[in-house]
Amino acid sequence: DSGVTQTPKHLITATGQRVTLRCSPRSGDLSVYWYQQSLDQGLQFLIQYYNGEERAKGNILERFSAQQFPDLHSELNLSSLELGDSALYFCASSVAGWGNEQYFGPGTRLTVT
């Protein structure tokens, strides 16, 4: 158990809909990272927050947004969903504003039908 929690575990929704994925980092970790893993692909970095502020951005679509709240939990919002957005979405956390040793949650499996 990494100490990072993600909800929900599974999500099935239709194209065009909007969903919110939630992540709680390990106790004491200030940084949260979001990754997307599509079928047979590696993990693609989406975005990082550190202590409530956006710190780094990766290949995140404009339809996607994220935020980190004062209690340090984070939410990833995915809107106007397309079939290609079906993937595993992982959240990771690290102690500081950098984090090579990131601790990953179990992931949320999103299926868009």
Place this chain on the structure above:
Amino acid sequence: DQQVKQNSPSLSVQEGRISILNCDYTNSMFDYFLWYKKYPAEGPTFLISISSIKDKNEDGRFTVFLNKSAKHLSLHIVPSQPGDSAVYFCAASAFQGAQKLVFGQGTRLTINP
């Protein structure tokens, strides 16, 4: 543009023998490399890392080798155990402490009893 490549999607090894997982990268700015291990229905877990100032790092049964001139790293597991069966991801960052990790596609390792 796949900056980190794991060209073998799968590898099968006999229990007790050596497992060698390979990873190539193209970005010469990468100077910190990590291996993550992932079991089904779980998030990746950090295994071992290496800085570019070293060419080898060992932790128990796991050793990572880095060949900077070839832009190649490998993970050796000796002896291989059934519990090592998992997907292994190689990851790299542009300088130690960078927020963004670039992951390879992963190699599924199966240890046969």
